[in-house]
Amino acid sequence: MLSAGSNTGAVHSTARSPPTKPQGRHLRQPGGGTSAARQSRLRSKLGKDERNSSYKQESEYALHETLVAANANVGKPHNRIDNERQMLQIQGTGKILQGKTETNGNTVIPNQRPKETKGFSHNKEDGNKVVKRRKPVTVDTSKAKTSMEALKLSIRQLKWKEFPVGRRSACDIYWHGVSFHDNDNIVSGQVNKFPGMIEMLRKINLSRAVRTMQELFPEEYNFYPRSWILPEEYQLFSTQIRLAKDSDASLKPTFIVKPDGGSQGDGIYLIRDPSDLRVIAGSQTKQSVVQEYIHKPLLIDKLKFDIRLYVLVKSLEPLEIYIAKEGLSRFCTEPYQEPSQKNLSHVFMHLTNYSLNIQSGNFVHSNSLSSGSKRTFSSVLYRLASKGVDIKKVWSDIISLVIKTVIALVPELKVYYQADIPPGKPGPSCFQILGFDILLMKNLKPVLLEVNANPSMRIEHEQEVSPGVFEYVPSPVDEEVKVGVIRDTLRLMDPAQRKPPQQQEEMSVEVGSPEQGPGEGGVLPSLCLKQVFPKYTKQFSYLRTVERITALFLRFLGVKGNMRLGPTGFRTFIRNCKLSNSNLSMASVDILYIDITRRWSGMLPESRESGMGLQAFVEAFFYLAQRRFKSLSLREQVVSLLEVCEAQLENQVGGGPGGPLAEDSTSSARRSVSCSRTQPGRTPHPHYASTTSQALLAPQLYSPAVQRRASSQDYRLHQRLRPPQTHKASVDN
Ligand code: ADP
Numbered sequence: 001m002l003s004a005g006s007n008t009g010a011v012h013s014t015a016r017s018p019p020t021k022p023q024g025r026h027l028r029q030p031g032g033g034t035s036a037a038r039q040s041r042l043r044s045k046l047g048k049d050e051r052n053s054s055y056k057q058e059s060e061y062a063l064h065e066t067l068v069a070a071n072a073n074v075g076k077p078h079n080r081i082d083n084e085r086q087m088l089q090i091q092g093t094g095k096i097l098q099g100k101t102e103t104n105g106n107t108v109i110p111n112q113r114p115k116e117t118k119g120f121s122h123n124k125e126d127g128n129k130v131v132k133r134r135k136p137v138t139v140d141t142s143k144a145k146t147s148m149e150a151l152k153l154s155i156r157q158l159k160w161k162e163f164p165v166g167r168r169s170a171c172d173i174y175w176h177g178v179s180f181h182d183n184d185n186i187v188s189g190q191v192n193k194f195p196g197m198i199e200m201l202r203k204i205n206l207s208r209a210v211r212t213m214q215e216l217f218p219e220e221y222n223f224y225p226r227s228w229i230l231p232e233e234y235q236l237f238s239t240q241i242r243l244a245k246d247s248d249a250s251l252k253p254t255f256i257v258k259p260d261g262g263s264q265g266d267g268i269y270l271i272r273d274p275s276d277l278r279v280i281a282g283s284q285t286k287q288s289v290v291q292e293y294i295h296k297p298l299l300i301d302k303l304k305f306d307i308r309l310y311v312l313v314k315s316l317e318p319l320e321i322y323i324a325k326e327g328l329s330r331f332c333t334e335p336y337q338e339p340s341q342k343n344l345s346h347v348f349m350h351l352t353n354y355s356l357n358i359q360s361g362n363f364v365h366s367n368s369l370s371s372g373s374k375r376t377f378s379s380v381l382y383r384l385a386s387k388g389v390d391i392k393k394v395w396s397d398i399i400s401l402v403i404k405t406v407i408a409l410v411p412e413l414k415v416y417y418q419a420d421i422p423p424g425k426p427g428p429s430c431f432q433i434l435g436f437d438i439l440l441m442k443n444l445k446p447v448l449l450e451v452n453a454n455p456s457m458r459i460e461h462e463q464e465v466s467p468g469v470f471e472y473v474p475s476p477v478d479e480e481v482k483v484g485v486i487r488d489t490l491r492l493m494d495p496a497q498r499k500p501p502q503q504q505e506e507m508s509v510e511v512g513s514p515e516q517g518p519g520e521g522g523v524l525p526s527l528c529l530k531q532v533f534p535k536y537t538k539q540f541s542y543l544r545t546v547e548r549i550t551a552l553f554l555r556f557l558g559v560k561g562n563m564r565l566g567p568t569g570f571r572t573f574i575r576n577c578k579l580s581n582s583n584l585s586m587a588s589v590d591i592l593y594i595d596i597t598r599r600w601s602g603m604l605p606e607s608r609e610s611g612m613g614l615q616a617f618v619e620a621f622f623y624l625a626q627r628r629f630k631s632l633s634l635r636e637q638v639v640s641l642l643e644v645c646e647a648q649l650e651n652q653v654g655g656g657p658g659g660p661l662a663e664d665s666t667s668s669a670r671r672s673v674s675c676s677r678t679q680p681g682r683t684p685h686p687h688y689a690s691t692t693s694q695a696l697l698a699p700q701l702y703s704p705a706v707q708r709r710a711s712s713q714d715y716r717l718h719q720r721l722r723p724p725q726t727h728k729a730s731v732d733n
Contacts, residue, residue, distance in 0.1 A: 142166040145177025147457035154487035172495050187426040194430045196416025197453045203289040204260045209408045216635045223401045224448050225292040238274040254293035254339040265353035270344045298440040302335040306352040307438045310485045314431050321533035324485045327377035333360035398446050407543050411550040415614050419563045484528040548642050553617045564611025577645040596620050
C-alpha cells in the first residue's frame with residue numbers, strides 16, 4: 001500500500017517543500033487576509049497537485065495504513081526517509097483549483113466538474129447524456145475570522161462557492177469564527193456553531209457536566225481528573241486535602257488551578273496545598289477550577305506532550321459524532337520532572353500549550369510532521385507502536401473518552417438549542433468542530449484536560465523575525481491536519497449528501513479504514529473524519545440517562561425560548577408524573593424547588609433568568625429518585641424514577657406542554673440501563689490509583705454527591721426533606 005519508496009511523486013503531493021525562506025514568510029495581515037505569498041504558495045501547490053494527479057490514490061492513506069505499516073515495521077531497521085514519507089502520506093490534501101475573484105471579493109471557481117449523482121443527469125432521446133450541473137454549495141465565510149485561510153483552501157478543494165463578504169440571499173453553510181451568535185439573522189442552512197457550546201465548555205461548566213456523569217457512572221467517567229470549583233468549593237477542597245494529608249504524612253499532591261474563562265494557559269499555576277491558592281489569598285475571588293495534577297504523564301524524548309484531537313458534532317438529534325483520524329501533539333520545551341516546590345513555576349516543563357512554549361528559546365519549528373515541538377498525532381503513535389505499545393487500545397480508549405464527554409455535554413446543549421431554535425420556528429441547523437485536549441498518562445490511559453469550542457484553525461504561525469517585527473510563517477503540520485478537518489466537515493455537511501446515520505453493532509477499534517467521501521467519486525481523498533456515534537451506539541447509549549431527564553425538563557419548560565423552569569412548571573412535572581403522595585406533599589415539592597433553585601442561582605450569579613435550570617432540575621431529580629427508591633445505586637434509583645415518569649407521561653395523550661417525550665436515543669438508553677447494576681461503593685478514578693495516594697481517593701471523600709451536598713448552603717433543608725432511611729430494597733410507594 002504505501003509506495004512512498006518507489007513513488008516520489010506521491011510523496012511530493014503531500015509533503016511540504018523545504019522551507020522557502022523569503023517566499024514562505026508573510027507579514028502579519030490584519031484580519032487574517034490572504035497574502036501574496038500565500039497565493040504564490042497556493043499556485044505552486046496547484047501545479048504540484050496537478051502534476052501528481054495520477055498519484056492521487058497513493059495520497060489517500062489514512063492513519064490506519066500508517067499504523068499497520070508501523071506495526072509491521074516494529075523491530076525492523078527503518079529507513080528514516082521512508083518512515084518520514086509514510087507519515088507524510090497519511091492524508092492527501094486533494095486537488096486545489098485556482099479560482100477567479102469577483103469584484104465583490106467572492107470567489108468563483110470555474111469549470112465546475114459535472115456530478116452524475118442521482119437527480120442531476122438524464123439521457124436525451126438520441127442517447128447522449130445531458131448532465132445537469134449541480135449548483136455549487138454556497139458558504140458564507142464573512143465571519144470566519146482566523147479559520148479563513150484553512151476554510152478558503154477547503155472550499156477550493158471542494159469546488160464550492162465562497163461568499164467572503166456575505167450574501168443577500170441565503171447560503172447553504174455559514175462559517176462562524178466564534179459563536180452561533182456571530183450572525184443572528186440566519187433562518188436556514190447550517191451554522192458551524194451550536195448555541196451554548198462556548199458556555200458549556202467553560203472549565204467550570206465542563207467540570208460540572210462531567211461530575212454529574214461521575215455521580216451516575218463513576219467507572220466510565222474516571223478519565224477526568226478530580227476537580228473542585230472555586231470559590232464555592234474551597235472549604236470542601238481544603239478539608240478533603242487536609243484529611244488526606246493527616247492520614248498519610250508522606251502525601252505530597254499537586255494541583256493545577258485554571259481560571260474559568262481562561263485559555264492558552266493564561267492564569268494557570270500549580271500548587272501543593274490549598275493555602276497556596278491565589279484566588280483565595282487575593283482580594284478578588286476568581287471563578288476557577290482546581291484539579292488534581294497528573295504527575296506521571298507519558299513522555300517522549302523526556303518531554304511532556306498533549307494531544308489535540310478534532311471532533312465533529314454533526315448533529316445533536318440524532319447524536320452524530322466524528323473524530324479526525326489525525327491530530328496534533330504539542331510538546332513542552334523543557335524536560336519533564338515530577339512536580340516539586342522548586343520546579344512548580346516552570347511553565348515550559350508542565351504546560352503543553354503551544355502559545356506558551358512558542359515563547360521558549362527551545363521551541364523547535366519543523367517542516368517535518370514527525371519532529372519538532374508540534375507534530376502529527378499519528379507520528380507519535382508510530383513512535384509508540386515501534387516501542388511495542390498497543391496503539392489500537394490507545395485509540396479505542398480515546399474514542400470512548402470522546403463519546404462519553406460529548407454525551408455529558410449534550411443535555412445542556414439541547415436546552416440551549418431549544419431556547420435559540422425552538423421547534424417549529426425557522427432557523428438553521430448546527431454542527432461544530434471541537435478541539436479535545438488529551439493527556440496520555442505513563443500507563444497510556446487518556447485523560448481529558450479540556451474541550452475547546454473554538455479550536456485554533458490557523459495554518460500559519462507567528463514568528464518574531466527581529467525584535468518587535470512579526471511575520472506569519474506557514475505551518476505544514478497545521479495545514480496538513482486542519483485543512484483536512486475543515487474540508488471533510490464541509491463534505492459531511494454537504495446539503496445534497498445528508499442521509500440518516502447508520503447504526504452498527506460492535507465497537508471496532510480499527511481507526512482509519514479509508515472512508516469514501518460522500519458522492520465524491522474518488523476525486524477527493526478519503527474522509528479524514530471517522531464516525532464513532534451512532535456507530536458505537538450499543539456500547540454507549542446506556543450513558544444517556546441525563547438526556548432522558550433533560551427530555552422531561554424540556555417538556556415542562558415549554559417552547560417559549562427560556563431555559564429555566566418556573567415553580568408552576570416544576571409542580572406540573574410532579575403532578576403529571578404522579579410523584580406526589582403521602583410521603584411527598586406538594587408543600588415539600590415547593591420547598592424543594594425553592595431550596596435547589598436558590599442555591600443554583602448563587603452558583604451561577606451571571607445568569608439573568610430566574611427559575612430552575614437544567615443542572616438544578618437534575619439535582620432535584622436525583623433527590624426525588626433517592627427518596628423514592630431505597631438501597632439501590634444512584635444510577636438505578638434515577639433510572640427507576642425515569643421509568644415511572646416516562647410511563648406516566650406515555651399514558652397521557654398529548655400530556656404536558658412540550659413535544660413528545662420519548663426519543664429514539666433515550667428509549668434505547670432506557671432499555672439498556674434498566675437492568676444493569678453499578679457498584680454502590682463508587683470507587684473513584686481507578687486509573688489514577690498508581691499516581692495518586694489512596695488516601696486522596698477514599699470513596700467517602702471523593703463522591704461528588706457528597707461534595708455537592710457538603711457544599712450546599714441548604715444542606716440542613718435537604719436533611720429535613722429526606723425521609724427516614726430504610727434498608728428495604730424495593731420501591732417505597
Ligand atoms: P487552557 O485552556 O488555558 O489551555 P488547559 O486545561 O488546557 O487550559 O491546561 C493547560 C495545560 O496545562 C494543558 O495543556 C496541560 O499541559 C496542562 N494540564 C492541564 N490540566 C492538567 C492536569 N490535570 N494534569 C496535568 N497537566 C495538566
